[in-house]
Amino acid sequence: xxxxxxxxxxxxxxxxxxxxxxxxxxxxxxxxxxxxxxxxxxxxxxxxxxxxxxxxxxxxxxxxxxxxxxxxxxxxxxxxxxxxxxxxxxxxxxxxxxxxxxxxxxxxxxxxxxxxxxxxxxxxxxxxxxxxxxxxxxxxxxxxxxxxxxxxxxxxxxxxxxxxxxxxxxxxxxxxxxxxxxxxxxxxxxxxxxxxxxxxxxxxxxxxxxxxxxxxxxxxxxxxxxxxxxxxxxxxxxxxxxxxxxxxxxxxxxxxxxxxxxxxxxxxxxxxxxxxxxxxxxxxxxxxxxxxxxxxxxxxxxxxxxxxxxxxxxxxxxxxxxxxxxxxxxxxxxxxxxxxxxxxxxxxxxxxxxxxxxxxxxxxxxxxxxxxxxxxxxxxxxxxxxxxxxxxxxxxxxxxxxxxxxxxxxxxxxxxxxxxxxxxxxxxxxxxxxxxxxxxxxxxxxxxxxxxxxxxxxxxxxxxxxxxxxxxxxxxxxxxxxxxxxxxxxxxxxxxxxxxxxxxxx
Numbered sequence: 001x002x003x004x005x006x007x008x009x010x011x012x013x014x015x016x017x018x019x020x021x022x023x024x025x026x027x028x029x030x031x032x033x034x035x036x037x038x039x040x041x042x043x044x045x046x047x048x049x050x051x052x053x054x055x056x057x058x059x060x061x062x063x064x065x066x067x068x069x070x071x072x073x074x075x076x077x078x079x080x081x082x083x084x085x086x087x088x089x090x091x092x093x094x095x096x097x098x099x100x101x102x103x104x105x106x107x108x109x110x111x112x113x114x115x116x117x118x119x120x121x122x123x124x125x126x127x128x129x130x131x132x133x134x135x136x137x138x139x140x141x142x143x144x145x146x147x148x149x150x151x152x153x154x155x156x157x158x159x160x161x162x163x164x165x166x167x168x169x170x171x172x173x174x175x176x177x178x179x180x181x182x183x184x185x186x187x188x189x190x191x192x193x194x195x196x197x198x199x200x201x202x203x204x205x206x207x208x209x210x211x212x213x214x215x216x217x218x219x220x221x222x223x224x225x226x227x228x229x230x231x232x233x234x235x236x237x238x239x240x241x242x243x244x245x246x247x248x249x250x251x252x253x254x255x256x257x258x259x260x261x262x263x264x265x266x267x268x269x270x271x272x273x274x275x276x277x278x279x280x281x282x283x284x285x286x287x288x289x290x291x292x293x294x295x296x297x298x299x300x301x302x303x304x305x306x307x308x309x310x311x312x313x314x315x316x317x318x319x320x321x322x323x324x325x326x327x328x329x330x331x332x333x334x335x336x337x338x339x340x341x342x343x344x345x346x347x348x349x350x351x352x353x354x355x356x357x358x359x360x361x362x363x364x365x366x367x368x369x370x371x372x373x374x375x376x377x378x379x380x381x382x383x384x385x386x387x388x389x390x391x392x393x394x395x396x397x398x399x400x401x402x403x404x405x406x407x408x409x410x411x412x413x414x415x416x417x418x419x420x421x422x423x424x425x426x427x428x429x430x431x432x433x434x435x436x437x438x439x440x441x442x443x444x445x446x447x448x449x450x451x452x453x454x455x456x457x458x459x460x461x462x463x464x465x466x467x468x469x470x471x472x473x474x475x476x477x478x479x480x481x482x483x484x485x486x487x488x489x490x491x492x493x494x495x496x497x498x499x500x501x502x503x504x505x506x
Contacts, residue, residue, distance in 0.1 A: 004151040007085045011157045012059045015183035016144035019057040023136035030135035037110045039121040044233040045187045045194045058188035060506050062108040062121040063177035069375040070100035075320040076309045086125050091117035095309055096302020098240035099320050102374035105173040107237045107506035116302040173375055187229035191504040192218045194229035202233045216504040239501035246494035248296040255289035256364035257397020258282055270416045277410045283338040290331050319370040326366055330359040364393035378445035379500035388431040395424035399482040406479055418478035425471030444503050452499035464492030
């Protein structure tokens, strides 16, 4: 036996698998997994054309990554890596933010509908700790599932991995998974290689499309494989972040923009430090939209009462934590700015603005890094996402500030605000045009764009483009087109956030 501490890995021998689903049943019983979710299941794809067709299986579960994206994304370290390499979870400190689900390239994590915490396959770590094999290994009738110590050269899994041709799922994500597949067909390993069957049914279940659910395979109208591969059975997954996250990116743009834009007007000489637009309206609107942003984020948590754990036990690798502290810092500076107006201190206001400018800018773009940490979502890996979000912040800030300036009767700012809205709208539309017309490096990003432009979110996308385009006329009709441009920006945000999550990962 190896003298080193154990490092567990698993081999799924698809040349032996008969698709009996005994592993799914045993896992559900051993771990008390409720109906509607699953830690492991057997996906089926039919390859070929009748009568020469073969059904291929793939056992789907957590891949126990060496460099686990879910661990890096978790704000409280509820997802953590043990000394033996297993990625396990602590439900008592899970806040239900779903960042781990968005980060996982294998769609292996879910929110338990009974206790509202994230969970997944953990190799039955409670059994391994007492010398027992995982339940799925014990129950498999054909020994298609093997678990062992990678540090033990005599173990069967080490022999298979070192001597037999094996593969892993999505190696391009560089997660170094410790689940290896032997003899798996490429049409089962690639989540979008097979075509979904027409209609609503699999071979003995419903596809359960809609309502944020994502099913493996690709639609008939979009192809990714020359092989005649048809998805026969799959378990649908829910997109982790719904409309509340789409709305949060919009309200955060306004919260940062209504402070940035008046500051730009001051720095360019169009506005005075003593203008009511800057002294009162900018910080007040920023605080209102920051409160809405924070409320949406807390509302989206499965455990909203635990939101304070982001601050009391922060995991600094998580951009959810970094963003929370950025927003808190920005809110504190804006509050000091508002206080300066109450006590009549222009020097305090200028000091607050000096700190508020970079904080507002960072608050406007940090979500790009949060989305990029979701390694599963190829559409969000663009290096242009941060500058695009900065432009959207200027666009939203100019539109709202224009409305506030007219309400306050601020003189001399309508024209510069109209031009800022018009120019930022043009740049926003150029970003969108590049995003949707240039070739994408991966098929997953390509499918996400297809879902946005032609698929299930196309109505939001095209309405967003049409309405946002009204902002181009802002230099001449600023007051009237500003609300329309804001609606267009919100519609585009929803299409963008949701279409990235509409691509299957399992």
